[in-house]
Amino acid sequence: MAINKNALIRYKTINKCLQNKFRKWTLNDLLEACSDALYEYENRDVTISKRTIQSDIQMMRSDKLGYNAPIIVYEKKFYKYEDENYSITNIPITELDMSILAETVEVLKQFKDFSLFSELNGVIQKLEDKVYSQKSKQSAIIHLDKNENLKGLAYLDSLYQAILKKVCLTISYQSFKARNPSSFTFHPFLLKEFNNRWFVIGKKSSLEPILTLALDRIVTIDIDLQTPYISESFNGDDYYKNTIGVTVLDARHIKEIILKLDRTNAPYVLTKPFHHSQQVLERFPDGSVTIKIEVHLNFELDRLILGFGNAIEVIAPRQLRKKIKNKLSAALNLYK
16 A cells, blocks of 8 residues: 555654653644644645544554554543554564565665765664564674663663653662762753763753763652753753763863874774864874874773773873873782
8 A cells, every 4th residue: 555755754743642641632732743743844834634634543543554553532532542552663574574674775785885874874784684684583693782781771761752752750869979869850851872881961950050860870760740841952962072971071171182002003093083073193103193182081081091001191181191190000009
């Protein structure tokens, strides 16, 4: 069955609305949401009728598209999924779908070297591997680092949904330094992964500074529908542009760092830069190089430098050079 583009947008929009169980959805609400979605996509008003939305709901309920969506009406006017965990994106992929995906991957591979697809570097290979492993029933060819036993991963979806639906939370949290957990109101803005560890970034209130919470230190999460969500613009790229890791400090901690790497490790750092600000200052005849980065002087930077041991030397600033020297001296004393 051929489905036009606008119908797919409406199905996706209705699905997104009904997944939000914190709100009651009338037919008019669904109509308005679909109109907004189509306007955003088409950049023009697209007329939809109530009958169209009712037909969409009937189509989603049916088996014609494989959805069999459990959409019910309650209190004679509100729509919801009877199964609160249902989503049209969770339906099983058929053999035909898998074949189409395989063909799509082959098409995408033809364009992978174009600048338009530069931000998708690696995604096509991961998709190809997933399709291959599903079709052949063999183990995956691409292996990604993951730690499934890491504490706090169970909160990922709840936090993601709270950010997506702009819902405030009450979080019980215990840092490594605290003897007991403390509870507070939290407005989540962003989820960030660094070094196989997950963090949520947000604020306790509009007057508080940005706060970074490690998911493995969260004790409990509860939804707070009474507190209005802070409506403010937060851009993760801007927030972390001068940072290695997750510890963002104020502007006075941003320094120009000059590092010298030996010939063995220089190629690794040149092909995988420490930071987007990295510049090569000098290349030496013995193969060593001097580079410059401009970042916060934070804990993650220290760990990165210390991880290279005697293969790296901090040239500047003086305070960082002295700090790394003291840490290396303390480490050496452990072996005396």
